[in-house]
Amino acid sequence: MSGRFVLALALGATVLAPLVAPTYHVLLMLPFMAYAVALLGLNLLFGYTGLVSFGHALFLGVGAYTGAFLTSVFNVRSMETILAAAAALGALVAAPVGALCVRYVKIYFGMLTLAFGMVFYTFVLKFYRLTGGDEGMPFLRPALVGRSLEDLPKTDYLVGPYYYYSLAVLVLATLVMWRIVRSPFGLCLKTIRDNPTKAETLGIGVARYRWCAFVISAVYAAVGGALLGPPTGNVDPTLAYWTQSGNIVFMTLLGGFASFFGPVLGAFVFIYLQDWVMSVVPFWRLIFGAILAAIVIVAPGGLAGFWVRRPPVEASSP
Amino acid sequence: MRTTRRSFLRLAGAGAAAATVRLDAAPAFAQASHAVKLGVLAIRAGIAAPVGAAGLRGTEWWLERVNRAGGILGRPVQLVLEEESSPKDTVERYRKLVLQDKVEAVLGGISTGVTLALGPVAEDLGTPWLSWDGTTQKGVEETMPNPRWAFKSVDNEVEAIVAGMLTPRYFRGIKTVAGIGNDYSYGHDCWQSYQTVLKRYVPDVKFVLELFPRLGVTDFTSHIAAIQQSKADLLMCSFWSGDATIIMKQAAAVGLFKTMKGVFTTAGGVHDSLKKDFTPEGLLLGYNTMYFDDPKGSPLLKQFVREYKAKYAEYPPYECDHAYFCAESYKAAVEKAAAGGTTWPERAAVVRALEGIEVESLSGRRSWRQDHVQMCNFYQGITTHRNSYDFVTIDPVEVVSTKVAMKPAGTKLFDWINSWKI
Structure with missing residues (x-):
């Protein structure tokens, strides 16, 4: 089965889901699409640049809290404005954080991003008056493309207009990321990932390119975070906690960071598998962890690795 | 037995009739028993x-x-x-x-x-x-x-309000109070509510220290040192989980409650871990809405x-x-x-x-x-060792209704407390 055919099939199924699938499963697609946007960005950093961030929940949180502030404090309900503001704030926060983090690689980069993520988590947890602390902030229903849609019951709003809106954002984010990774910029990132010293000697500004990748990935995560808000209707610090960062790294590994669509597939499998395991066994974390570990062991290239054609085995020399 | 065409049709007819009966009966049956x-x-x-x-x-x-x-x-x-x-x-x-x-x-x-x-x-x-x-x-x-x-x-803060009402009754002459609670909304809200209520009963009371360790912290050594240093007459604590037991043990190790009164608004949630070895008599202890050993x-x-x-x-x-x-x-x-x-x-x-x-x-x-x-009712009282358990219970048992300790519908909490006639 060709990749394009699978992609068309997946897109078709996603478009038709609200018409044929049970409401609950359609609702589960909303966090999937939000995470998928964030993961496209994370994989620019992880899969294409070779930097593993353990603090990207920071930017999910920035996006979600931007939406919560705009809707509940400033009464700005336009989702387009929210997404634009989330992207801008994501970039604004990522610029200095990235400038500090990309000076390091491997575990040092990972630990620094984790530290900044926890700084943000502590900030939203401690500043009660500003952020609502552990109680969080309401993310009021946003208007979509200028239509308020307040008359619709919330579930109808979510499985109808908001679903297709999220899908449109995901498709747009995918197309933009597709262009990025196939541009000269994307090729430079891959060169940096594979051999930073050689990239430097070729005249590529390694630190600058890494910084750009960091900022772009943060923008994607912030947009994903803003999309996560409306289904829950409340934004709280757990969204910015390190376990969220761990989850999205794991989704990427699960789907396969070597593939463009791998992380998206990882998000889908993670969310539906978690949903199923949670309902079946009381100690679901144990079982869920074991299942995920087994998948990673069986498919080290991630689930998308099954689709990637393996290079033919070279005949051994006599 | 050999199945003939006639016997098969007879059997099929009987099956269809039975199926019809079941189908007719199914909704009523489901209504009654599912x-x-x-x-x-x-x-x-x-x-x-x-x-x-x-x-x-x-x-x-x-x-x-x-x-x-x-x-x-x-x-x-x-x-x-x-x-x-x-x-x-x-x-x-x-x-x-x-x-x-x-x-x-x-x-x-x-x-x-x-x-x-x-x-x-x-x-x-x-x-x-x-x-x-x-x-x-x-x-x-x-x-x-x-x-x-x-x-x-x-409302979350009711147990702190009840404790605030009972504190002046059991601990007369209290002038200074230190507070410790978890660093999240419950801890902060309880402390604020307790202070507001106590201030109504004891207008000249001073709140000399407030500490908000993170939920899940297990070492309170430095907090206890700060509480001792404050020389407060009374410590108010709104811990509700295992940390209530831990702070009690660590406080006992330095004899904190030999010189200070104690109010534990919610520690009754872990009541059977409050062993007599380290939980003194004479503390005000809250059990929220149910006291397992209620004599009544x-x-x-x-x-x-x-x-x-x-x-x-x-x-x-x-x-x-x-x-x-x-x-x-x-x-x-x-x-x-x-x-x-x-x-x-x-x-x-x-x-x-x-x-x-x-x-x-x-x-x-x-x-x-x-x-x-x-x-409902809230149960609080003074800790005692006079029981058959290895942990403390309370005697006397104070029962305070939410009719008096919870803000009425449509009112603001602090406006309501400040409107009390005392």
């Missing part, structure tokens, strides 16, 4: 897992009793369990219970951070939700004053405590009572809405019946206020 599904949301991991487990045990005990007695309107009850975790994930589990599992009502919810998100979802999905211990308060003020489907717990306790409470002890080898904390009350009041509301009939009432009718309903719970009579907030 189980009523109730969703339950319980915390099952982390620091609040014991609280979630207590709520679940209380619900399961109720379930056994009700099913033994014939269920609700003749239908057996079945629980569908999901986990309360983060607000995002719990909202998803709530939607699953209602949309996928088709439950008649959802019971549970402990963390206010979670239940603040659940409230609007319950309103949207149009299914009764009876919260065990979670409110829809932001801080100490209500965010959903007129819900239709959401039924909420007692009902036969229902005594039976529950006995069976709980036999099954789990421990004595039940208050969350069992919240959970039992939610389930029992739902049953009573269904029966009231059915008004003696046998048909299952509409959900809207059940919700109307819940408003103002009063039932016998483990702790005694409890009810739902018209604005969907629980009404």
Whole structure:
């Protein structure tokens, strides 16, 4: 089965889901699409640049809290404005954080991003008056493309207009990321990932390119975070906690960071598998962890690795 | 036996006739006997897992009793369990219970951070939700004053208010107070409410220290040193989980309560871990809404405590009572809405019946206020070693109703406290 055919099939199924699938499963697609946007960005950093961030929940949180502030404090309900503001704030926060983090690689980069993520988590947890602390902030229903849609019951709003809106954002984010990774910029990132010293000697500004990748990935995560808000209707610090960062790294590994669509597939499998395991066994974390570990062991290239054609085995020399 | 064409047709005809009868009978049969599904949301991991487990045990005990007695309107009850975790994930589990599992009502919810998100979802999905211990308060003020489907717990700060009322009665001459609570809304709200109430009774009282360690901290050495240094007359502590036991042990190690009075508003939640070895007599200790050893306790409470002890080898904390009350009041509301009939009432009718309903719970009579907030009693008292357990109990037992210790519907908490005539 060709990749394009699978992609068309997946897109078709996603478009038709609200018409044929049970409401609950359609609702589960909303966090999937939000995470998928964030993961496209994370994989620019992880899969294409070779930097593993353990603090990207920071930017999910920035996006979600931007939406919560705009809707509940400033009464700005336009989702387009929210997404634009989330992207801008994501970039604004990522610029200095990235400038500090990309000076390091491997575990040092990972630990620094984790530290900044926890700084943000502590900030939203401690500043009660500003952020609502552990109680969080309401993310009021946003208007979509200028239509308020307040008359619709919330579930109808979510499985109808908001679903297709999220899908449109995901498709747009995918197309933009597709262009990025196939541009000269994307090729430079891959060169940096594979051999930073050689990239430097070729005249590529390694630190600058890494910084750009960091900022772009943060923008994607912030947009994903803003999309996560409306289904829950409340934004709280757990969204910015390190376990969220761990989850999205794991989704990427699960789907396969070597593939463009791998992380998206990882998000889908993670969310539906978690949903199923949670309902079946009381100690679901144990079982869920074991299942995920087994998948990673069986498919080290991630689930998308099954689709990637393996290079033919070279005949051994006599 | 050989099957002929004639015998096959006869058999097929009989089968078809039987099938017709079954098909006709099926709806009535289903109406009478298929189980009523109730969703339950319980915390099952982390620091609040014991609280979630207590709520679940209380619900399961109720379930056994009700099913033994014939269920609700003749239908057996079945629980569908999901986990309360983060607000995002719990909202998803709530939607699953209602949309996928088709439950008649959802019971549970402990963390206010979670239940603040659940409230609007319950309103949207149009299914009764009876919260065990979670409110829809932001801080100490209500965010959903007129819900239709959401039924909420007692206001979080009530136990601090009760403690504030009882402090001057038991600890006369208190001039300075230090406070310690967990660094999240509950800890801060309790401290603020306690100060406001105490100030009404003892206007010249000074609050000399406030400490807010992170929830889950297990070393209070530096906090205890700071409390000692403050030389306060009294320490107010709103810890409710294992940290209450830990601070008690660490305080005993330095003899903190030899020179200082103590008020533990909520430590009764872990009452049987407060061993006599390190928990002194003379502290004010709060048990929230159920005191397992209540000398005036009902036969229902005594039976529950006995069976709980036999099954789990421990004595039940208050969350069992919240959970039992939610389930029992739902049953009573269904029966009231059915008004003696046998048909299952509409959900809207059940919700109307819940408003103002009063039932016998483990702790005694409890009810739902018209604005969907629980009404009950709070139990606090002075710790004593004079009992047959290896942990402290309280004597005397003070019983304070939410009628006097919880802000009335539609009022602001601090305006209400400041309006008291003392």
